[in-house]
Amino acid sequence: MPATNELSDQMNEKVEELTPASVESEASSVPESEENPLMFQAIGTLYGTPRQEEEGKFILNLGGNNYGLFFPGYRYKAWLKQHENAPDSPVYLRVYPKCLIIPKKDPIIRFQVAAWGDDNQWDEAPGIFRFRGIWQFVPQLRTPVISIYRNFNASDPQGKFKAAHLPVLMRREDESRPFKFNPKIPKEELPQRWFIQAVFKFIPSRNCWGWVEDIETPTAKIPRYKKPIKAAAPGAPEKGDKKYSANKPIKSDKPAPIIEKKENNPPVVTAEKVPLVMEKKEENPSATVDKVPSEVTILTRGEMAEKLGISDSTLYKRISQAKQESEPPVIECDGQQWQYVDNPSGKGKVFQLGN
Structure with missing residues (x-):
């Protein structure tokens, strides 16, 4: 499904541009620990018979609708062996929900498969999911979503730190409400954001999830997370590059022209001599490598x-x-x-x- 994944990447980047991530503050974020287990999470269980439509593309029919399945990394080869041995046998799937939001169209929901088995090895029954995220609106949907961001200490091999915005139906009697960003309102006057930890049931007929019960009481404390990063255009400098500045001219790689001086002036270094100076500076490029601390996973x-x-x-x-x-x-x-x-x-x- 390369084409679908590429489209998903592009649309998710547009969603992140319009998602009010800029309203977060360090004061309202709390770190994860044994005493404070707040974290972003979206995981659930499905049951059915996956069907292969074409090479590399599997779907699962739920409530009369087809939903795409994708198996990252080595799991795809393991799944192919499972499917070849029992192509018509239903299985339990442990999945991470993904949602592609396209303006003026219904959300496209897919599932990343983490594990599977003939028996249900997990706590949730089929169709039941556990969400931990921020309850808010995004500009492309009228239905509020639970936004699942990348946890602060989580690794991301692709370095994109994308968020999943999952549409939910939830009516509550407490003070919590879905956050709605308004650029005309000062930051300090914006409504409170709420972190929801609850059980939801997938509703294929509505193409969303419905609230079942809370795991924990809604809280205004938001766990720290990595802001979604928009991929830079090919050849463009990274925003985090300190050497780049929009106000400074970009230096050319061409050698500077030779400027002739009068006899009384001191000698001028010509362009031909510049490479010799650069070579001396790069005599030992690996001298500082050992000083860089290695990262611990x-x-x-x-x-x-x-x-x-x-x-x-x-x-x-x-x-x-x-x-x-x-x-x-x-x-x-x-x-x-x-x-x-x-x-x-x-x-x-x-x-x-x-x-």
């Missing part, structure tokens, strides 16, 4: 549970069992050994990739 407990496709309680049981075998306990995920250790940058514990 870490995951919070919530992120590890999502990565494994299991509940927090199930992961806690695995940690308890692992403690009986080694200290610190080790959890295996995607063929890698993750140690459960003290958070080097704060309180609580995190999973750190072992040596």
Whole structure:
């Protein structure tokens, strides 16, 4: 599905441009820890018989509507073997919901498959999802959404940090309301944003999710997250590049012209001599490489549970069992050994990739 993925990338970038991410503040954001498990999350369970329409493209029929499925990385090859062995057998799917929002059209909902099995190994029944995100409006939809941003400590191999805006139907009797950005209102007078943690049921007939019950009471505390990044145009400098400034002229790679001077003036360095000077500066380009600290890959407990496709309680049981075998306990995920250790940058514990 290369064409579909490319279209999704372009449209998601447009949504992020109009999403009021600029109203966030450090004062209203809180870090993740054992004592404060706030995090963004969207995961659920589906049941059905996936059907292959063409090479590399699978769909799942729910309520008479077809929804695209995609399997990232090595999972695609594993799924092909599963499908070849039992093409007509229904399976339980553990999925991350994705939504492509196109102005003046119905949202296009797809599902990224994280795991599957003949039996339901997860806490949620088929069609039930667990959302943790910001309840708000986006300009392209009349229906409010739950916005799922990339958690602050999460890794993103593509470096795009995209958000998922999932349309939901929810009527509440408390003070929480979906946030609506108004550029004409001063930032300090904007309405409160609410972080919702609740169970939702997928409604194919409405192409959205319906609220079932809260997991936790809505809160005005928003966990820290990475702002969505818009991909730069080919050849354009990155916005984060400190060397680039829109107010400064771009230097040309061509050598400077030779300026002739009168005999009384001191000698002038010509263009032919410039490369010699540059070579001296680059005699030892790797001298400072060893001074750059290596990055340590870490995951919070919530992120590890999502990565494994299991509940927090199930992961806690695995940690308890692992403690009986080694200290610190080790959890295996995607063929890698993750140690459960003290958070080097704060309180609580995190999973750190072992040596």
